[in-house]
Amino acid sequence: MIDGPERAGDGASRRSFLKRSLALGGAAALAGIGGRRASAAEGGDPAITEVQDWNRYLGDGVDARPYGLPSPYESEVVRRDVPWLTADATSSVNFTPLHELDGIITPNGLCFERHHAGIAEIAPQEHRLMINGLVDRPLVFTMDDLKRFPRENRIYFLECAANTGMEWRGSQLNGCQFTHGMVHCVMYTGTPLRYLLEEAGLKSAGKWLLAEGADASAMTRSIPMEKALDDCLVAWKMNGEALRPEQGYPVRLVVPGWEGNMWVKWLRRLEVGDQPWQQREETSKYTDLLANGEARRFTWAMDVKSVITNPSPQAPITHGRGRTVAxxxxxxxxxxxxxxxxxxxxxxxxIEARIDGPSLPMAVHRFYLDFDWDGSELFLQSRAIDEKGFVQPTKDELRAARGENSIYHNNGIQTWWLQKDGALENVEVS
Amino acid sequence: MIDGPERAGDGASRRSFLKRSLALGGAAALAGIGGRRASAAEGGDPAITEVQDWNRYLGDGVDARPYGLPSPYESEVVRRDVPWLTADATSSVNFTPLHELDGIITPNGLCFERHHAGIAEIAPQEHRLMINGLVDRPLVFTMDDLKRFPRENRIYFLECAANTGMEWRGSQLNGCQFTHGMVHCVMYTGTPLRYLLEEAGLKSAGKWLLAEGADASAMTRSIPMEKALDDCLVAWKMNGEALRPEQGYPVRLVVPGWEGNMWVKWLRRLEVGDQPWQQREETSKYTDLLANGEARRFTWAMDVKSVITNPSPQAPITHGRGRTVAxxxxxxxxxxxxxxxxxxxxxxxxIEARIDGPSLPMAVHRFYLDFDWDGSELFLQSRAIDEKGFVQPTKDELRAARGENSIYHNNGIQTWWLQKDGALENVEVS
Structure with missing residues (x-):
């Protein structure tokens, strides 16, 4: 670390920093340490005046990595599964490291995975998408066929309905990667589903759509035709490049705002019918068993939700008191x-947070609170309100409404207990 | 303003196309084959009725790849350098495979690279950013210090000034990856540069900023203070995750809309001065030698530009005539x-193309023309017009204005000759 008058941070030097900062306005008006006086300017700072390795040697050339990878110093920034959660990794989940990310785009290598029979590795030239059922012309599309339809590009979040599911019964997992990491947000490119259905010719009795995946679980979900004709995409790219294998390569369904299980990956068939199919994934799974024994079903749209990603249990405050970005x-x-x-x-x-970056429908929004931490313990929470007026509830409010049998659809307010040493824990407050 | 939209769209062929488009509307109305009648619906299509491998076996689980990678079937979708272009790969360039991408986000692994002394592999804990020169308080920042300033998230294109530079002397390279692939577009997260300059306290004589990189080339560029205080960012994330090593990890300058060479990577120093420094990269390089022997200098903002990425020489039409997406x-x-x-x-x-996806300042825009190809040879061009009214010129107009000594700042209209067999070539038309 660098020596400098500000590093002491107490007594006269800190007070003078505050006074100076207030005079500057904007960001600099926040108290705390945002840099150290550069003894380097007088030739004394070893970190600047000493030539470091990377200033002394040529690095790798442009032929080293045709497909680029993160710095070796970022090797801990990865998706993580919780091995005890499921019997086998082929029907399990890993988690987006939200505490290591910023902005609203999730890089493709860090988008959480959830499969029911492992990652189908599909040869795109052999893959087919069929439309059958209540249509005038049953059709089979190759990938090349799909790419002849008009395309759209949309940034959408995808959240697994089980995200934050462990929290129904109290705080369980210490880190937003594990409590909230079954969400990602990328730009999709594909063709509106309605174009394919129009090509096949919908019969008037066709009110539901069955989407079926080509993996060994043959994932199947019923989707109401109104949604299918509204904003669903049949997508083959994410963040500009081909879908990743674990995200349904070569083609998946995009069902904006609705639970991730419906975004069928490795999409191989769309059947038009006159009623829902009552598949396993919409009866025994992805439903919410209430206290009275009834089950909520077809709760497709994901409720308004938020979480503080930094600071959080996996990302403690290490800089001490003063200027802090939440x-x-x-x-x-x-x-x-x-x-x-x-x-x-x-x-x-x-306190109203600052939302920064594009505000797009059914995409994640990035928020910030720049504040001056006095070093005392805090109980950090965030609460989102959407354009329809829905307000994120407390966990207690959720439990009062739905009991405690649920696994899915928990959008309750999350609490991180920030302790004096900068460490954080997942807690509940009443 | 070199050209006017008034020139566009006269003549019978455009009118008949417009008429046809208006009458048809929507995708399915376009002629051509968008799918095959599914004999599968009657049990006859082997692609659907036969169970394929990926339907029969479990795939990899969620523990297989903590950091995800593209499908093996996409192994040819990579950045490519042109080995004969430079003496050594450590001071060279590779190219974004534009013809393989869609949407407006470039995935981090495919963003072109341009270095002058290879990729500096920097340990972030040891990296420092110094501000010195005409400031009240010279300062040294660690990466942790920078992350205490308020952050912004912005999607910007970055284009090397030499992009399309080979085209000054006629069509040279057969593929948009090589003619136009020195551009990418990602979401950056960082702090506005003005916050750091305010923290240091700008002296009134400080009208220029020198940005210096920590790599072995010690890249240095002069930036006018007006731009530095306007919209520049000191950024540490791209598309949500840490900057890639080849993009300046752990921190780079973002100079929206201006030539890529100024976006200094591995940023280690910002010096405030009262005049430009006349560094190598702003005198002998990145200037345009005119026919009269004078050189255009400080041509920072990248001119309005476009290119058709599909079809293009690396991405021929393989489906024959009929419905086609350009x-x-x-x-x-x-x-x-x-x-x-x-x-x-x-x-x-x-013909006016359809722009789809977010329209953000100084970001790439994705455009489409859905048309019905009759199988005849075409000469495909695109021409962009920006919100300030600038119109992309022809190459001949550019040469008339600037001669043919230039390497940089070529924003001329590109032509792809589409032949009857679907192959394309880089050509010029007069």
């Missing part, structure tokens, strides 16, 4: 996020 | 793209 993500299956509030005291007082 | 990218250092026109006949007639 940041997180908010999203809603109902459209855009209108506002995000942050609380430092477990929900008693709320 | 697509490409347009961008301008002046802000948003207002319109893109496409010509099928070498610039005699123009």
């Amino acid at each position: 940041t997180g993500l908010a999203w809603s299956g109902n459209g855009r996020i209108k506002r995000v509030d942050v609380s430092l005291d477990g929900g008693r007082n709320w | 697509t490409g990218l347009a961008w301008s250092g002046n802000g948003r793209i207002k319109r893109v026109d496409v010509s099928l006949d070498g610039g005699r007639n123009w």
Whole structure:
């Protein structure tokens, strides 16, 4: 670390920093340490005046990595599964490292995975998509066929309905990667599903669509025709390049704002019918068993939700008191996020956060609260409000409405307990 | 303003196309084959009725790849260098495979590279950014210090000034990856440069900024203070994750809309001065030698530009006549793209293309022309117009204005000759 007058951070030097900062305005007006006085300017700073290795030698050339990879220093920034969660990794999940990311785009290599029979590795030239059922002309499309239809590009979040599911029964996992990491957000390119259905010719009795995957689980979900004709895409690219294998290469369904299980990967068949199919994944799974024994079904749109990603249990504060950036993500299956509030005291007082970056319907929104941490313990929460007026509830409110049998559809407010040493824990407050 | 949209769209062929398009509307109305009648529906299509391998076996589980990679079937989708272009790969370039991409986000693994002394592999904990020169308080920042300033997230294109440089002397390279692949577009996260300069306290004489890289070339460029205080970012993330090593890990300068050479990578120093430094990269390089012996200098903002990425020489039409998707990218250092026109006949007639996806200032825009190819030979061109009214010129217009000594700043209209067999070539038409 570099020596400098500001590093002491107490007494006169800190006070003078505050005074100076207030005079500057904007970001610099926040108290804390945003840099050290450069003794380097007088020739004394070894970190600057000493020539470092990377200044002394040629690095790798442009022929080294035809497909680029992260720095070796980022080797811990990875998706992680929780091995005890499922019997086998082929029907399991790993998690987006939200605490290591920023902005609203999830890089393809870090988008969480959820499969029911492992990653189907499909040869695109051999893959086919069939439309059958209540249509005038049953059709089979090659990938090349699909690419002749008009395309759209949309940035959407995809959230697994089980995201934050462990939290129904109290705080379980210590880190937003594990509590909230079954969400990602990328730009999809594909063709609107309605173009394919129009090509096949929908019969008037066709009110439902069955989407079927080509993996060994043959994932199947029923989708109401109104949604299918509205904004669904048959997509073959994410963030510009081909879908990743674990995201359904070569083609998946995109069902904006709705639970991830419906975004059928490795899409091989679309059947038009007059009623839902009552498949396993929409009866025994992805439904919410209420306290009275009834089950909520067909709860497709993901509710308004948010989480603070930094600081969080996997990303403690290491800089001590002073200027601090809190940041997180908010999203809603109902459209855009209108506002995000942050609380430092477990929900008693709320401060409107700054939303930065594009605000797009059914995409994640990035929010920030720049504040001056005095070193005391805090109970950090975020609460999102969407453009339809829905407000993220507390976990207690959710439990009062739905009981505690649920696994899916938990959009409750999350609390991180920030301790004096900068460490954080997943807790609940009442 | 070199050209006017008034020139566009006269003559019978455009009128008949418009009429046809208006009458048909929507994708399915376009002629051509978008799928085959599914004998599968009657049990006869082997592609559907036969169970394929990926339907029969479990695939890899969620523990297989903590950091995900593309499908093995996409192994040819890579950046490519042109080995004969430079003496050594450590001071060279490779190219974004534009013809393999869609949408407006370039995935991090496929962003072109341009280095002057190879890829500096920097340990982020040891990296420092110094601000010195005409400031009240010279400062040294660690990476952790930078992350305490307020952040912004912006999607910007980055184009090397030498992109399309080979085309000054006629069509040279057969493929948009090589003619136009020194551009990429990602979401950056960082702090506005003005916050750091305010923290250091700008002296009133400080009108220029020198940005210096930590690689062995110690890349240095002069930037006018007005730009530095306007929209420049000091960025550490791209598409959500840490900058890639070849893009300046752990921190680079983002100079929206301006030539890529100024976006100094591995940023280690910012010096405030009262005049430009006249560094090598702004005198002997990145200037344009005119026919009269004078050189254009400080031509920072990248001019309005576009290119058709599909079909193109590396991406021929393989489906024969009928429904065809032409697509490409347009961008301008002046802000948003207002319109893109496409010509099928070498610039005699123009058709307004459909821009799809977010339209963001100084980001690439994705355009499409869905048309019905009759199998005849075409001369495909695109022409972008930005929100300031600038119109992309022809190559001949550019040469008339600047001569043929140039390497940099070629934004001329590109022509692909589509032949009857679907193959394409890089040609010029007059």
